[in-house]
Amino acid sequence: xxxxxxxxxxxxxxxxxxxxxxxxxxxxxxxxxxxxxxxxxxxxxxxxxxxxxxxxxxxxxxxxxxxxxxxxxxxxxxxxxxxxxxxxxxxxxxxxxxxxxxxxxxxxxxxxxxxxxxxxxxxxxxxxxxxxxxxxxxxxxxxxxxxxxxxxxxxxxxxxxxxxxxxxxxxxxxxxxxxxxxxxxxxxxxxxxxxxxxxxxxxxxxxxxxxxxxxxxxxxxxxxxxxxxxxxxxxxxxxxxxxxxxxxxxxxxxxxxxxxxxxxxxxxxxxxxxxxxxxxxxxxxxxxxxxxxxxxxxxxxxxxxxxxxxxxxxxxxxxxxxxxxxxxxxxxxxxxxxxxxxxxxxxxxxxxxxxxxxxxxxxxxxxxxxxxxxxxxxxxxxxxxxxxxxxxxxxxxxxxxxxxxxxxxxxxxxxxxxxxxxxxxxxxxxxxxxxxxxxxxxxxxxxxxxxxxxxxxxxxxxxxxxxxxxxxxxxxxxxxxxxxxxxxxxxxxxxxxxxxxxxxxxxxxxxxxxxxxxxxxxxxxxxxxxxxxxxxxxxxxxxxxxxxxxxxxxxxxxxxxxxxxxxxxxxxxxxxxxxxxxxxxxxxxxxxxxxxxxxxxxxxxxxxxxxxxxxxxxxxxxxxxxxxxxxxxxxx
Amino acid sequence: xxxxxxxxxxxxxxxxxxxxxxxxxxxxxxxxxxxxxxxxxxxxxxxxxxxxxxxxxxxxxxxxxxxxxxxxxxxxxxxxxxxxxxxxxxxxxxxxxxxxxxxxxxxxxxxxxxxxxxxxxxxxxxxxxxxxxxxxxxxxxxxxxxxxxxxxxxxxxxxxxxxxxxxxxxxxxxxxxxxxxxxxxxxxxxxxxxxxxx
Numbered sequence: 001x002x003x004x005x006x007x008x009x010x011x012x013x014x015x016x017x018x019x020x021x022x023x024x025x026x027x028x029x030x031x032x033x034x035x036x037x038x039x040x041x042x043x044x045x046x047x048x049x050x051x052x053x054x055x056x057x058x059x060x061x062x063x064x065x066x067x068x069x070x071x072x073x074x075x076x077x078x079x080x081x082x083x084x085x086x087x088x089x090x091x092x093x094x095x096x097x098x099x100x101x102x103x104x105x106x107x108x109x110x111x112x113x114x115x116x117x118x119x120x121x122x123x124x125x126x127x128x129x130x131x132x133x134x135x136x137x138x139x140x141x142x143x144x145x146x147x148x149x150x151x152x153x154x155x156x157x158x159x160x161x162x163x164x165x166x167x168x169x170x171x172x173x174x175x176x177x178x179x180x181x182x183x184x185x186x187x188x189x190x191x192x193x194x195x196x197x198x199x200x201x202x203x204x205x206x207x208x209x210x211x212x213x214x215x216x217x218x219x220x221x222x223x224x225x226x227x228x229x230x231x232x233x234x235x236x237x238x239x240x241x242x243x244x245x246x247x248x249x250x251x252x253x254x255x256x257x258x259x260x261x262x263x264x265x266x267x268x269x270x271x272x273x274x275x276x277x278x279x280x281x282x283x284x285x286x287x288x289x290x291x292x293x294x295x296x297x298x299x300x301x302x303x304x305x306x307x308x309x310x311x312x313x314x315x316x317x318x319x320x321x322x323x324x325x326x327x328x329x330x331x332x333x334x335x336x337x338x339x340x341x342x343x344x345x346x347x348x349x350x351x352x353x354x355x356x357x358x359x360x361x362x363x364x365x366x367x368x369x370x371x372x373x374x375x376x377x378x379x380x381x382x383x384x385x386x387x388x389x390x391x392x393x394x395x396x397x398x399x400x401x402x403x404x405x406x407x408x409x410x411x412x413x414x415x416x417x418x419x420x421x422x423x424x425x426x427x428x429x430x431x432x433x434x435x436x437x438x439x440x441x442x443x444x445x446x447x448x449x450x451x452x453x454x455x456x457x458x459x460x461x462x463x464x465x466x467x468x469x470x471x472x473x474x475x476x477x478x479x480x481x482x483x484x485x486x487x488x489x490x491x492x493x494x495x496x497x498x499x500x501x502x503x504x505x506x507x508x509x510x511x512x513x514x515x516x517x518x519x520x521x522x523x524x525x526x527x528x529x530x531x532x533x534x535x536x537x538x539x540x541x542x543x544x545x546x547x548x549x550x551x552x553x554x555x556x557x558x559x560x561x562x563x564x565x566x567x568x569x570x571x572x573x574x575x576x577x578x579x580x581x582x583x584x585x586x587x588x589x590x591x592x593x594x595x596x597x598x599x600x601x602x603x604x605x606x607x608x609x610x611x612x613x614x615x616x617x618x619x620x621x622x623x624x625x626x627x628x629x630x631x632x633x634x635x636x
Numbered sequence: 637x638x639x640x641x642x643x644x645x646x647x648x649x650x651x652x653x654x655x656x657x658x659x660x661x662x663x664x665x666x667x668x669x670x671x672x673x674x675x676x677x678x679x680x681x682x683x684x685x686x687x688x689x690x691x692x693x694x695x696x697x698x699x700x701x702x703x704x705x706x707x708x709x710x711x712x713x714x715x716x717x718x719x720x721x722x723x724x725x726x727x728x729x730x731x732x733x734x735x736x737x738x739x740x741x742x743x744x745x746x747x748x749x750x751x752x753x754x755x756x757x758x759x760x761x762x763x764x765x766x767x768x769x770x771x772x773x774x775x776x777x778x779x780x781x782x783x784x785x786x787x788x789x790x791x792x793x794x795x796x797x798x799x800x801x802x803x804x805x806x807x808x809x810x811x812x813x814x815x816x817x818x819x820x821x822x823x824x825x826x827x828x829x830x831x832x833x834x
Contacts, residue, residue, distance in 0.1 A: 437781075
């Protein structure tokens with residue numbers, strides 16, 4: 001299953017979810033009716049006369065519909081409410097579970113290890129680096145990923161995970177979570193949480209009724225007490241359905257994620273080792289927070305213990321998972337007694353060998369289909385590449401990009417013109433007068449180091465800066481945004497790469513700083529977006545097709561990829577920043593199965609001249625990033 | 637159940653959601669400024685870690701200035717313990733004020749050390765010294781930036797908490813007094829140009 005199909009089936013699963021959900025609501029209405037009939041029967045006749053006949057006689061269509069309306073209303077309201085609350089994205093979920101954001105400049109060795117592992121995995125798969133939340137009070141070994149798109153994902157790890165797992169094992173766990181991120185499972189998870197909350201709400205109401213009655217000394221408390229008890233029972237029945245739904249969706253995805261983790265790291269000992277440690281560890285993977293059950297399907301391993309393990313388990317049994325990864329397993333778990341010592345790993349040490357940069361120009365035709373195939377996947381070559389790439393960045397820049405103060409400076413450095421003196425002076429002047437204090441000096445200091453970096457470092461740098469940039473306050477971000485736009489436009493022309501860098505930043509950060517973009521894929525035909533497709537292709541044609549006679553044929557083959565005809569290219573001077581922005585913003589909302597066509601058309605144009613230069617590769621990765629289709633780096 | 641009861645119920649439910657929304661927003665804003673404090677904490681800790689280095693290097697040159705050096709160390713220790721107290725409860729007025737005061741005193745002590753060091757060109761030229769002072773300057777900048785971020789988040793929290801109708805509910809939800817901004821006593825000085833230049 002490739003990236004696009006996985007994304008699509010995650011959405012399809014959402015639809016079957018709706019069906020299950022409707023069934024659950026219907027059953028709850030029936031059960032509530034029975035409860036009310038029993039209560040009415042009891043009120044009419046007293047305890048002695050209560051027979052099945054009396055209860056059945058209480059049935060009334062009008063009451064049935066009224067109750068149906070009330071129950072549906074409560075469930076719907078609960079679901080809608082929770083879904084809205086969740087639209088705040090991954091951080092909200094992580095915080096509700098008691099997560100604390102790990103500071104990018106932490107000196108704790110375990111935390112450092114976790115951040116580095118997540119960063120490498122993100123660079124290797126071409127997504128922005130997600131913020132990492134630590135569940136400080138959870139000794140168990142567990143992890144989760146939450147968010148709607150790769151761009152607003154967060155990764156959560158328990159204290160036990162970072163303390164007891166070795167680097168390789170942690171990498172396996174993180175790869176498992178990245179599989180959830182890349183396969184769209186998180187979106188499904190978020191929907192599930194929202195929907196199930198409505199069902200849980202009925203039980204909660206019952207609970208509150210019970211509690212409030214117990215407080216007072218009402219003589220007529222009996223029936224109310226009965227109502228409360230009944231609702232509580234129904235709530236539990238609701239949870240029953242909820243767990244069935246969760247379990248049916250979740251277990252398959254877990255096997256898929258385990259398999260992907262092995263594929264990403266090409267190392268089955270890492271993830272198998274983590275699972276064995278969970279088996280051999282007294283605290284296992286159980287989470288202690290009261291909020292734990294709502295997220296149970298999103299964890300790395302079962303986070304909630306339950307009686308009927310096999311039916312309701314959101315995760316397959318540990319031994320089965322281990323055997324699938326490691327068929328020669330001897331059946332013994334690994335006892336966990338002490339924390340791993342991370343000091344030996346020397347997490348921040350410099351490069352041991354320079355990365356043999358495989359950024360030679362590749363033949364475009366062969367590579368186009370291969371690139372499409374690799375989207376949303378990554379592999380050991382990419383991971384290795386990412387680890388070396390991070391080490392090669394000078395410590396000055398690497399440290400800066402991890403803290404909010406320095407991250408802005410690094411991004412400014414990327415945009416500042418290295419060639420034209422007047423432009424650069426104007427840009428620096430702007431930072432001097434309108435930037436934050438000391439920023440100009442920092443930019444001066446890092447300018448040389450950043451400019452000397454090869455083009456293939458630029459996108460990873462932006463991805464690495466993302467968690468630190470989210471730490472800005474809103475006024476700080478707004479100032480940064482204004483300054484960056486000014487710097488870009490200082491030379492009065494749009495450099496395609498500059499544009500894509502700012503687009504990645506604003507695409508992900510605007511959503512974070514309270515201009516939430518739409519996340520629902522709403523376009524089911526490319527035809528409706530032909531204007532926007534034409535704008536994007538025009539830019540690419542102007543930038544990448546050097547031979548004027550090739551333009552028409554490039555456009556025609558792109559049309560073939562898209563299944564459109566009669567596209568007209570916009571002339572160079574008619575393309576503004578706004579048109580281009582609008583174009584990709586709309587294209588990002590295409591249904592997943594249509595996106596590969598757009599990406600293929602872009603690739604066709606870019607590789608028209610039979611070569612695929614490092615610049616073009618990075619441009620393609622930038623477009624993929626904004627369209628939420630992460631393109632992993634080309635690692636030979 | 638007639639129409640008016642249903643409307644009434646709908647209104648009650650909507651109100652309940654509204655109130656839950658306020659509760660969650662308050663929690664989110666509080667989390668945000670507490671996270672922002674973690675940024676300050678990291679940088680201040682860095683600053684406190686650098687100072688023993690600085691003093692160690694200076695000791696060899698400043699044989700007759702023990703008092704000045706000791707006052708720097710004392711101010712540094714006081715600031716470190718204030719920081720620990722403040723980190724336990726960011727936004728607490730007393731803790732913020734004590735931290736602001738302690739950091740101000742530390743800056744003052746460093747300033748006096750500067751004046752003293754003016755008389756020792758060898759020390760100023762010492763490689764180790766130049767490195768430490770360079771680090772201190774960049775740390776000061778980062779502290780300033782992180783403090784701005786923290787204060788922005790605190791303002792957002794306070795403003796939300798004080799607006800109607802949140803002001804009627806915040807107390808009941810366990811959001812007591814306003815969170816306090818972190819001001820340094822010589823904040824004008826720090827914001828303008830870092831004064832730790834040797």
